[in-house]
Amino acid sequence: SxxxxxxxxxxxxxxxxxxxxxxxxxxxxxxxxxxxxxxxxxxxxxxxxxxxxxxxxxxxxxxxxxxxxxxxxxxxxxxxxxxxxxxxxxxxxxxxxxxxxxxxxxxxxxGIKSIIRPKRRSCTVRKSNNTAKNNLKRDFNASRPNEKWVTDVIEFKYGKNNENKLYLSLILDLYDRYPVGYAISDHNDNNLVFNTFRSAVEANPGAHPLFHSDGGFQYTSPVFVRMLKDNGMEQSMSRVHCCIDNGPMEGFWGILKCEIYHYGKKYETREELEAAIKEWIGYYSHERYQRRFGVKTPYEVRSEASCNENPVQYPIPENKAIQKYKAAHYV
Known part of the structure; x- marks a missing residue:
């Protein structure tokens, strides 16, 4: 009973x-x-x-x-x-x-439980200087690696009173959620994004994905727009006030921050924080199982797909709210 x-x-x-x-x-x-x-x-x-x-x-x-x-x-x-x-x-x-x-x-x-990841209550408000439409259209499914990339920059704080800032720029592949390139810097500037892009291109020669970002100044700069064109990539941008347009990236940031700052963890030095970020990215890529992928890591999914002309499909469960929104806005 x-x-x-x-x-x-x-x-x-x-x-x-x-x-x-x-x-x-x-x-x-x-x-x-x-x-x-x-x-x-x-x-x-x-x-x-x-x-x-x-x-x-x-x-x-x-x-x-x-x-x-x-x-x-x-x-x-x-x-x-x-x-x-x-x-x-x-x-x-x-x-x-x-x-x-x-x-x-x-x-x-x-008495064992995980930390609860808080929901993000807001997103950065920017003026619309977009150099591309939202060509991704919240379709976060991808049929193979290097079909769709999403990117963003996030800020971390460190020091005794969290007085210092460190920035991480990262590109995520929507097929396997594998980080294809990233860069860390003390400054949120063009070079941070350019270096991230170069690392992704060098690691994936011949890739021509749809490239999605928000409308940040780095992504709308003429130099970056030219970099995309030179590498045969179509640009896509989230609309103003629409964080959900880049939902997978927002979700990735939420997991990252939750797990490296678990239980109020603080970092006093830049070296300590940078090491923690790099270690976590390695863990996420090679050790963190995802049930959506049949309890496999992003790296395992990517490796299997690279050896298969018809990669396994991992469709995202339908979100009725997103489907309703797409029906109303994307005819």
Whole structure:
């Protein structure tokens, strides 16, 4: 019954380690005071004896093993894994077949939860100096690598009082969400964007994607517009006040900032912050599984597509709000 299932899973106690320690110490030395250990470890006598007398079922043993995996990966990934990502991580890396509900319950018992990514409440307001229309038209699906690239610049702060700024410019491929190029600088200027573009082109020779950005001054500069034309790329730009026109990039920034600033993390030096950004980009590209891609990393998806004339398609689940908007604005 539902009650029995709840009782079984609750036996995977968050005090499992404490109970086990008390049991082992008591077996080695009968003179050690149980009351003292209960007080020091913050556990109740009645709950300890209930745990001690309980004959563990297969489900209990499975949950204990699952709890060990959860603790392991929660620590390894700095408490950033929610229950879905935790399920995917354990199932793939440990060759298991846990479901989301089971992992969620055990994580809740252990008091383990990921940080919640706050929604961005606003976006930068700019005058319309666009040099291109929104040719992407919020169609964030791509059938193969280097078909559509999106880009943006984001600001980070560091120092004892967050008084210093660092800027990251990055280009994301919409097929596999792989960062095809990026650059970091103390200044949000043309060179930052130009260097990002050059790194992407050098890493992907012969690529001619649709290139989407906001209407920032770097992207509307005559030099950059010429760079796009020289590389056979069509330009696309978000409209003013329409952050959602570059939704995948906004989402990427949200994940990045949430995970490198988790639990109020601060960076006192430029070197420390830059290292954290580079490490995270490497982690995102090569280690961070995405369920949409069948629990694979962006790099794995990209590598598989490069060896296949007909790459696997990973359609984005339909967003009714976006479909309604597109029907009204893009005839």
């Amino acid at each position: 539902g009650g029995d299932r709840k009782e079984r899973i609750c036996r995977t106690s968050k005090f499992e380690n404490e109970y086990q320690s008390i049991k082992e110490i008591r077996e080695e030395d009968k003179e050690v005071s149980l009351s003292a250990m209960f007080e020091i470890l913050g556990v109740k006598r009645a709950n300890y004896y209930k745990w001690l007398k309980h004959n563990k079922s297969e489900r209990d043993l499975e949950n204990e093993e699952l709890a060990d995996f959860i603790r392991k990966y929660d620590e390894k990934f700095n408490h950033t894994l929610g229950y879905r990502m935790m399920t995917d991580r354990i199932n793939r890396d440990e060759n298991k077949n846990y479901n989301d509900k089971q992992v969620y319950k055990v994580m809740k018992i252990l």
